[in-house]
Amino acid sequence: MxxxxxxxxxxxILNREVNxxxxxxxxxxxxxxxxxxxxxxxxxxxTELNANVHRGIHTLSQLATEEMELSRRxxxxxxxxxxDFEVIFTKGTTEGLNLISYILTSxxxxxxxxxxxxxxxxxxxVPWQLLCDRTGAKLRVIPIDENGILQLDYLDQFLSExxxxxxxxxxxxxxxxxxxxxxxxxxxxxxSNAYIVIDGAQSAPHFSIDVQALDxxxxxxxxxxxxxxxxxxxxxxxxxxxxDLPPFHGGGEMIAVCSFDGTTYAGLxxxxxxxxxxxxxxxxxGAAVDFMNKIGHQNIQNHENAxxxxxxxxxxxxxxxxxxxxxxxxxxxxxxxxxGVGISSDVGMILDKMGVAVRTGHHCTQxxxxxxxxxxxxxxxxAVYNTFEEIDLLAEGVxxxxxxxx
Ligand SMILES: *Cc1c(COP(=O)(O)O)cnc(C)c1O
Numbered sequence: 001m002x003x004x005x006x007x008x009x010x011x012x013i014l015n016r017e018v019n020x021x022x023x024x025x026x027x028x029x030x031x032x033x034x035x036x037x038x039x040x041x042x043x044x045x046x047t048e049l050n051a052n053v054h055r056g057i058h059t060l061s062q063l064a065t066e067e068m069e070l071s072r073r074x075x076x077x078x079x080x081x082x083x084d085f086e087v088i089f090t091k092g093t094t095e096g097l098n099l100i101s102y103i104l105t106s107x108x109x110x111x112x113x114x115x116x117x118x119x120x121x122x123x124x125x126v127p128w129q130l131l132c133d134r135t136g137a138k139l140r141v142i143p144i145d146e147n148g149i150l151q152l153d154y155l156d157q158f159l160s161e162x163x164x165x166x167x168x169x170x171x172x173x174x175x176x177x178x179x180x181x182x183x184x185x186x187x188x189x190x191x192s193n194a195y196i197v198i199d200g201a202q203s204a205p206h207f208s209i210d211v212q213a214l215d216x217x218x219x220x221x222x223x224x225x226x227x228x229x230x231x232x233x234x235x236x237x238x239x240x241x242x243x244d245l246p247p248f249h250g251g252g253e254m255i256a257v258c259s260f261d262g263t264t265y266a267g268l269x270x271x272x273x274x275x276x277x278x279x280x281x282x283x284x285x286g287a288a289v290d291f292m293n294k295i296g297h298q299n300i301q302n303h304e305n306a307x308x309x310x311x312x313x314x315x316x317x318x319x320x321x322x323x324x325x326x327x328x329x330x331x332x333x334x335x336x337x338x339x340g341v342g343i344s345s346d347v348g349m350i351l352d353k354m355g356v357a358v359r360t361g362h363h364c365t366q367x368x369x370x371x372x373x374x375x376x377x378x379x380x381x382x383a384v385y386n387t388f389e390e391i392d393l394l395a396e397g398v399x400x401x402x403x404x405x406x
Contacts, residue, residue, distance in 0.1 A: 002299045008385050010035040010291075021355030024390045029173050029202060029333055029381035030359050031224045034288070041287040042229055045280040053279055054253060054270070068279055071286025072269070078289045079219060080210040081236055085268040088242075089282045092233035093201040094123040096220030097167070099235060099272065100197055101127035103245040107164060107195075110136030114165040115158050115194070117142040117150055118371060119172040119179065122364045124199045128167060137164065144371060148175045148325035155184060159191035166194045170203035174365040174379065175325035176308070176333025178203075185215055195241070201225055205383070206304055206331050208297040217241050223281065227383075228288035232281040235272070242268050249274035292384075300384045304332055307382045307391060314395040318402065324377055335363075335377040338398070342405040344376040350401040351378075356394055 008014050011033050016023050025033060045067070051060035053068050069084070076084045090096045108114075114128045114137055132139050140158045143151050150168075159166075166188045170181050181198055188194055197218040200209060204221035211219045218241075223232030247254055247265055251274035256264040265271045292300060311334045315321055320339040337344060348360035361376040362369045369376060380394055 002295070002303060004303070004385070004387060007295065008387075010037065011385055012036060014385060018355045018357070019353050021353075024354075024356040024393050026380040026382065026386065026390065026394060027357045027359050028205070028383040028386075029176075029225070029363075029379065031230065032205060032227050032383050033385070034227055034229065034284075035291050037291055038227055038229070038284050038287045042280050042284040045283050050280070052276055064279055064283075067283045067286075068277070071283050071289075074286040074289045075234055078209065078293075079204075079234070079236055080212050082212055083239055083268075086236055086239055086242065088235040088237065088269045088272045089277050090220070090233040090235050091231045091278065092222040092224065093121075093199060093220050096218075096233055096235040097123050097197070097199065098127045099248045100167075100195075100218050100220070100237075101131045101165075102248055104165065104195060105131060105134055106246070108135040108137045111162060112137040112164045113140050113158065113160070113162045114138070114167070115140045115142065115155065115163055115188075116166075117168045117179070118144045118367055119148065119150065119175070119177060120167075120169055120365070120367075121173055121199065121201070122366070124167055124169060125367070128165070131165075141367075142168075144368075147327045148172070148177050148368070149328050150179055150184075152180070152183065152187070155187055156191075159188060159194075161192060163188070163192040163194040165197060166192075167197035167199065169199035169201070171200075171206065171331055171333075172325075172365070172368075173202045173333070174363040174368050174377070175328070175335050176202070176330040176381070177325050177328045178331055181214065181216075189215070202332065206301060211236050223285040223288060226288055227291055228285040229278075229281045231278050232285045234285075237272075239268065242272065247271050247274070251275045253277075295384060301331075303384055304382050304386075307386055307388070308332065308334060310388055311380060311382075311391045311394065314391055315398065318395070318399055320402070321398070324372060332383075333379060333381045335379045337374060337377055338402050338405070340406075341402055344378045346405055347378045347398065347401045350404060351394070351397045354393065354397045354400070356390075356397050358394070 200221040205226035344360035
């Protein structure tokens with residue numbers, strides 16, 4: 001049974017008011033709220049268990065280590081990784097993508113190519129530009145059409161033995177478009193030996209993920225967008241690839257033997273987890289997975305898709321409102337502008353006065369904004385706790401903004 005009121009009751013923050021109005025939180029693609037169960041686990045760690053992991057012989061250190069490793073196994077199941085040591089704790093998607101692009105440095109040379117898409121977040125663009133600067137490789141970008149849909153015939157043209165990396169997101173944070181990553185991965189495997197990287201920051205909160213079925217080499221996501229604390233994230237990598245590549249950060253935890261004559265590295269996952277990790281956050285990320293499992297992925301997806309359909313329908317009733325990616329397969333996000341009326345931040349400010357939190361601006365995806373020749377959009381994004389009534393309030397607010405700004 002999907003009981004929205006029961007779900008909402010687990011998020012204390014949803015009871016607060018903003019500017020004298022009940023909070024309508026529709027900025028979930030930036031970060032989701034955290035349920036009490038996650039906050040309790042986090043709090044419990046610091047009140048009952050706090051100790052450094054993997055180091056101490058003493059009881060607390062061992063308990064903290066056990067809890068963090070249990071969380072790693074929950075995440076392994078969550079993405080269906082073959083082994084728990086293929087699950088690396090990071091501080092988020094940005095760190096994961098930077099880590100991957102860094103450790104691939106020695107695998108690329110002048111004239112090689114990296115393929116990304118027009119729909120990427122800056123954190124899936126800039127690390128690859130930096131890798132190009134280090135190696136002389138060239139970036140190729142799969143274009144989109146006016147619906148925001150990737151034009152995969154370009155991928156066919158781009159793929160060759162020069163292609164060393166293909167890195168795309170599963171869901172666009174700016175438009176909510178669901179990209180056909182199965183097809184992208186199949187084409188890439190058939191026509192190159194490239195490493196395949198999936199940015200799952202906007203898919204992990206909404207879909208069930210199966211990295212083995214996908215057959216990607218890397219999959220990265222952020223905890224804070226899927227009900228876990230900030231400063232948490234996951235890098236999944238295939239065992240043989242992670243074993244082959246060099247470490248990223250050097251330091252404690254990641255060595256087998258350290259001496260001035262030379263250092264050998266620890267096995268996975270510790271080779272990629274130098275330094276003291278975010279133990280409390282990593283444990284709480286496991287609790288966030290429990291929270292999602294308890295509701296059920298299909299229930300989450302059904303509810304969020306119903307919200308998206310309803311939001312699009314209500315918003316499109318407003319004269320002069322344009323939804324970007326209107327006809328594309330999407331999840332979780334509706335991105336729009338009122339044509340000829342102010343700029344997105346003006347609309348966002350009026351909504352905020354009504355307690356409605358949305359994101360405005362370029363959403364860390366300036367190339368998409370350039371493509372549509374706009375400075376930004378108003379983005380409403382949904383989580384499992386949002387309601388149809390909240391969408392009515394959003395639509396009402398947008399109408400009010402239109403009246404005030406015309
Ligand atoms: C949010 C986001 C990122 C960056 O995630 P951080 O948590 O800020 O590191 C990357 N890609 C996509 C698609 C995102 O939505």
